[in-house]
Amino acid sequence: MANKFKIRLSQPDVDAKDIAAVVTTLKSGQLVQGPKVVELEEKFASYCGTKYAVAVSSGTAALHCAVHALGISDGDEVITTPFTFIATASCALYERAKVVFADIRDDFLIDSVDVGNRITKKTRAVITVDLFGKLCDYAALRKILPKNTPVIEDACQAVGALRDGKRSGKWGELAAFSLYATKNMMVGEGGMITTDSKEYMTSCKQFRNVGQSDRYVYEGVGYHYRMPEMSAALGVTQLAKLERLTKKRRSNAAKLRKGLSGIPGVVLPTEPGTDHVYHQFTVRITKDCRKTRDEIIAHMTSKGIQVGAYYPKPLHTYRMFAEMGYRKGDFPVAERIASEVLALPVHPNVSDSDIAYIVSTFTKFLGK
Numbered sequence: 001m002a003n004k005f006k007i008r009l010s011q012p013d014v015d016a017k018d019i020a021a022v023v024t025t026l027k028s029g030q031l032v033q034g035p036k037v038v039e040l041e042e043k044f045a046s047y048c049g050t051k052y053a054v055a056v057s058s059g060t061a062a063l064h065c066a067v068h069a070l071g072i073s074d075g076d077e078v079i080t081t082p083f084t085f086i087a088t089a090s091c092a093l094y095e096r097a098k099v100v101f102a103d104i105r106d107d108f109l110i111d112s113v114d115v116g117n118r119i120t121k122k123t124r125a126v127i128t129v130d131l132f133g134k135l136c137d138y139a140a141l142r143k144i145l146p147k148n149t150p151v152i153e154d155a156c157q158a159v160g161a162l163r164d165g166k167r168s169g170k171w172g173e174l175a176a177f178s179l180y181a182t183k184n185m186m187v188g189e190g191g192m193i194t195t196d197s198k199e200y201m202t203s204c205k206q207f208r209n210v211g212q213s214d215r216y217v218y219e220g221v222g223y224h225y226r227m228p229e230m231s232a233a234l235g236v237t238q239l240a241k242l243e244r245l246t247k248k249r250r251s252n253a254a255k256l257r258k259g260l261s262g263i264p265g266v267v268l269p270t271e272p273g274t275d276h277v278y279h280q281f282t283v284r285i286t287k288d289c290r291k292t293r294d295e296i297i298a299h300m301t302s303k304g305i306q307v308g309a310y311y312p313k314p315l316h317t318y319r320m321f322a323e324m325g326y327r328k329g330d331f332p333v334a335e336r337i338a339s340e341v342l343a344l345p346v347h348p349n350v351s352d353s354d355i356a357y358i359v360s361t362f363t364k365f366l367g368k
């Protein structure tokens, strides 16, 4: 895998400081739930502008903690998008809730109007996804939602995204982040929950610690979702350089936009504003394009450029959701967009010459 592509879709940024931090922790003898976890939580909360952050073992675990903190359970309905990674929906299934999908818009994000259509007396929460690094339209969503309906923000792809002075992590009653190896900030495997609520924070801390509020004080059923101390040490050094890495993603996105504009049938993502941190630079290949999306994937791959279709199938078309009564045709925008999406390399280690190569390979194949 490592040598197959000249330019990869993601590449963890690991420098000497990251390595030294992990080694120092390894030598410290404190390998679990120690000062580095506390430091990372404090710095992460401060960065997001929330009162609390809780470190966990994955973004999926973070989502599960958030659903559990809201007390969601049997028969409750949770509205979310079908155009996302499975964990956005499975976290509700873990607590035996019903997943109710709402369609998306052409910008890949959940359509507030369709969320409004799906609200019932049983609606207990909405899980939004700041997909590819772009914040959802929370102002529009809040206008549509009944007053006490909480939002869980799946910010797994959107650490650092900023709108109206508010970062990702601050838009939902709870938010979930992933620190998985391919994400904008990473520790290998890891996750984080942010919230302003002391009650939710306490619930998440117990839930990640097998239900314990203290050693052998079991408050309820929990899971083993703790973050190792070495990962937290890496998280601290990763967070310290996040703003620099995000800037580079945005400037790469601006260069890709410039180079790829004006190709018939290729729809580019929005301008690189601060509400977009470009976890992915995803273009849409529409039917007006001279080649199909899959022909472009094959061509770019043959030229050593890794590209991808995120996501190739909306969730409701998988068997587990089909068994719940969902059918092809239920979410026409998500279904069309799944056939159009194409992600191009945009990560901070993509150089100017890489971008020139991506742009020339793409434009030569498609013609301007």
Ligand SMILES: *Cc1c(COP(=O)(O)O)cnc(C)c1O
Pocket: 058, 059, 060, 061, 084, 085, 087, 088, 129, 154, 156, 157, 177, 178, 179, 180, 190, 191
């Ligand atoms: C990565 C991701 C997750 C899950 O995170 P893990 O750390 O892999 O468990 C959830 N939702 C979205 C949108 C993601 O991109």
